[in-house]
Amino acid sequence: MDALMIVLVVTFLAQLGGRSSGFATRLAERTGAIVPVLSGLLVAQAVLAAMAVALGIAIAPELTPELRSLLLALALVLVGVALTTRMPRPGSPFGWPRLRAFGTALFGGGAILVADSGMMLVAAAAARSPLPWAAWPAAILGLLGALLPPLMLGEREWQRLPWRTIRIAIGAVLILAGVIVGLSAKGLI
Template identity: 55%
Template sequence: MDAFMLVLVATLAGQTGGRLSLLAAQLVDRSGKTPTVLAGLMLAQAALAAGAIRIGILLAPQFTPETHGLLLAIALVVTGIGMMGRIPRPTHPYGRPRLGAFGGAVIFGGAILFADSGLLVVAAAAARSPLPWAALPGTVIGLSGAMLPAMLMGERAWRRLPLRAIRLALGAIMVLTGVVIGLSVKELI
């Protein structure tokens, strides 16, 4: 169960206010199909998370428990630093979507998720858990929780929020959490 909660919180925090939220809001604004866009994003996230979990399962026997903890700490720090990057401009960065709402969500959302969804956190959580596949529903639920506000608000209202400050704060929390986990694994605190 620790993999479920860890990945749910990391995915929810990591995707809040990022490029994927903007893409989801844009696709919903253009198509008006919130459930279709959400289903496409969830499918892309589930496929990528399943691959990350499988990698975590394969690597788990090769690491000591201390290494599992350090890997998780590094994954959280890297994800937190990645969250502190810039937020995209108001223009649609992917051109005019011709794939439809579902296809655009799967293809474009999958590309964004592969680049910055914290799949390393998913793999690290799966590697250290006795129930590694519990991370799969955690990623999908966390993604849904992060995307729904942007999709329901629409792009204009979403961009009025202080997204940069939100991302910086959440990124700092993830970095701090990773540092604390790393120090506690090495028994320095």
Template identity: 40%
Template sequence: MDALMAALVAAAFAQVGDRPAWLASILADRYRAPGLVIAAATVALLGAGLLAAAAGALLAPRLTPEARQLFLALALLFQGGGALFPVKPPDRLAGWRLGAALTSLIGLFILAFGDGVQFIVLALAARAQLPWLAAIGAMLGSLAVIAPAAILGEAGWTGLPLITLRRIIGVLFVLAAIGLGLSALRLI
């Protein structure tokens, strides 16, 4: 159960001001179907999360408990470090002619799979008895941010103080990573 909650919180924080939420807001505006974009995001996020969780489950037997903790610290450090820099706007997928559902599903899957959240899911799954709970948690946490972005639309979403929030969250991720890393090395 700890993998579910840890992934939920980490994903919710990580998605603030990140590209998947921004793309969801763009697609919801284009297709005037925020509910459809949210549904496609749910499937895309779950698929990407389950792939990362499966990789974590395969990696887990090869790692000591300290190595698993260091791996999670590294994932949090990468996410936090990335959040301290401006986010590049996502490709608007303007040339895609697959329809609202497939464009949203494939576009959000590609962004989600290459996202730092997947590295966190992989690291959490490597530490968990039930790795798939990390995928469920990450999906729910990501949706907690992506759904409002889709409902608000691009102008409403990008009008929020996302840069400031992203920097604060980045610092929190880095601090958590330092604490986990020092603990894994038994320095604190």
């Protein structure tokens, strides 16, 4: 159950105001098709999360419980650091005309998710959990929760929020959480 909550919350927070939400809003406004864009991104996230969970299950027997917790701490810190750096450039809605909204969201969004989604965190949470497959729906639901508000509001309204400040605050919290998990894994707190 811990994999479910960790991945759900961190995926949601990490994707807020990120490249995938900018890509989704631009593509949805360009094509006028919110549902195919959303479903394409969710299918891409489902495939990537399944691969990350499978990786976590594969490496789990080779890791000690302490090392599993340290891997999770490292993943939390890396996601936090990524959030505190420069704002990502908005993803451009690219694709071949034959792909339509779903195909462009699947392949273009999938490429963005590979770079931005923190699949190391999904693998680390799956390796640490007694229920590793709980990380899979959590990654999908976290992305869904992060994509629905910008798609419903539209790009103009969504970009009015102070995303730089929000992302730095979220990143600082995730770095702190990673440090706490790491220190507790070593028995220092």
